[in-house]
Amino acid sequence: MNLVHFILWRIFKNLEIEISKTNRGKEQIILNRKYKFNLSSKRKDNSKKYKCTEYKTLNQCPSFIILNNENQILEYDDSHNHLENKFGAAKSIVKNKIKDEISKSSIPFNVNIKRTYDEISQGMGLICPGYNSIKFQVTRSRRKQLPPDITTFDEIPNESKYYKTKRDENFMIFKNNDLIVFQSPFQAELFSKNKHIFADGTFYIAPIFSYQVFITRTYVTELNCFYTTSFSILKNKKQTTYEILFEEIKKKFYKIKSECQEHNYVQFLEFLEYFKKTYLINFETENWNYYDNIEHITNNVSETFNKYLKKLFAKKPTFFQLLSELQKKNQNNYIDYERRTAGILRNKKQKKIDKN
Numbered sequence: 001m002n003l004v005h006f007i008l009w010r011i012f013k014n015l016e017i018e019i020s021k022t023n024r025g026k027e028q029i030i031l032n033r034k035y036k037f038n039l040s041s042k043r044k045d046n047s048k049k050y051k052c053t054e055y056k057t058l059n060q061c062p063s064f065i066i067l068n069n070e071n072q073i074l075e076y077d078d079s080h081n082h083l084e085n086k087f088g089a090a091k092s093i094v095k096n097k098i099k100d101e102i103s104k105s106s107i108p109f110n111v112n113i114k115r116t117y118d119e120i121s122q123g124m125g126l127i128c129p130g131y132n133s134i135k136f137q138v139t140r141s142r143r144k145q146l147p148p149d150i151t152t153f154d155e156i157p158n159e160s161k162y163y164k165t166k167r168d169e170n171f172m173i174f175k176n177n178d179l180i181v182f183q184s185p186f187q188a189e190l191f192s193k194n195k196h197i198f199a200d201g202t203f204y205i206a207p208i209f210s211y212q213v214f215i216t217r218t219y220v221t222e223l224n225c226f227y228t229t230s231f232s233i234l235k236n237k238k239q240t241t242y243e244i245l246f247e248e249i250k251k252k253f254y255k256i257k258s259e260c261q262e263h264n265y266v267q268f269l270e271f272l273e274y275f276k277k278t279y280l281i282n283f284e285t286e287n288w289n290y291y292d293n294i295e296h297i298t299n300n301v302s303e304t305f306n307k308y309l310k311k312l313f314a315k316k317p318t319f320f321q322l323l324s325e326l327q328k329k330n331q332n333n334y335i336d337y338e339r340r341t342a343g344i345l346r347n348k349k350q351k352k353i354d355k356n
Contacts, residue, residue, distance in 0.1 A: 020096040044218035054082050059172035091129040098138050150319040152209050153235040162323040166331045174248045178241045183230040186334045191229040194218040204310040207319045211236050223340050228331045
């Protein structure tokens with residue numbers, strides 16, 4: 001520390017500054033968690049002048065602070081003519097820290113905003129803004145970091161970091177001009193090893209340029225749990241689109257048939273052929289249902305899951321918003337399945353059903 005730095009440190013040692021940003025992304029200084037200063041000008045010597053945020057209000061506060069290029073205080077005018085604003089300062093600090101976490105992530109929507117807020121708020125003390133007071137602005141900031149929005153099916157890219165799972169496995173398994181299918185290796189394994197398959201489509205979460213999101217789920221009997229096994233985004237409701245979707249499912253069975261000897265996958269393939277010829281051609285998809293002599297004889301579980309997905313979005317999601325949520329659901333399902341099969345989580349109790 002040279003003499004100049006030492007003198008400055010002695011003069012301003014009781015002043016603590018924190019670097020932040022405004023909602024528009026401009027530099028901001030928080031002083032002693034009481035006052036906020038926005039960047040006003042940059043000088044030839046690389047120093048920067050910040051004015052109190054109250055200088056544009058009726059107060060016209062004259063206070064300012066000047067920092068060098070190492071963010072050390074060179075000058076401070078403390079002639080504030082208004083009350084300190086600890087709450088406003090704390091709110092800016094919390095928002096900026098959450099935005100920093102989002103910007104560090106390669107996939108912004110993978111950041112759990114509420115969890116990050118809880119971790120940060122613990123170190124803020126008694127003066128901390130409520131989560132709802134910062135949620136909207138932080139969520140909007142996260143949306144801005146997504147890739148450009150897609151407006152037509154043709155704009156869907158052939159490659160994207162969103163086509164990988166959190167375990168860096170392939171998530172997108174098929175794409176053409178009318179259909180894109182997502183299924184992780186974990187989901188494919190569940191699909192092949194369990195005989196009860198539930199399929200349903202939803203329009204609520206389909207991106208605005210698409211027609212429907214088609215979802216398959218499986219019932220794992222020994223765990224008494226349902227897990228999602230594929231997501232597909234459809235451009236239209238043409239019969240050929242659904243036929244291709246089921247053909248891709250069949251291809252997946254052939255690809256992993258050596259790992260599926262414990263179940264008769266051939267019967268399922270025959271069922272798909274029967275289903276296509278008997279129901280797909282003759283009945284509208286909204287009339288589809290599933291019936292077998294098991295505990296779950298309706299498609300209610302799929303409909304409930306669709307309603308859950310709908311609540312995740314205030315309006316129809318963008319393509320990448322949807323993919324981010326699907327990635328998270330896949331990861332959560334994987335963790336849940338692994339923990340249950342390892343005995344860490346208790347399996348759900350089956351409801352007793354009177355079949356008489």
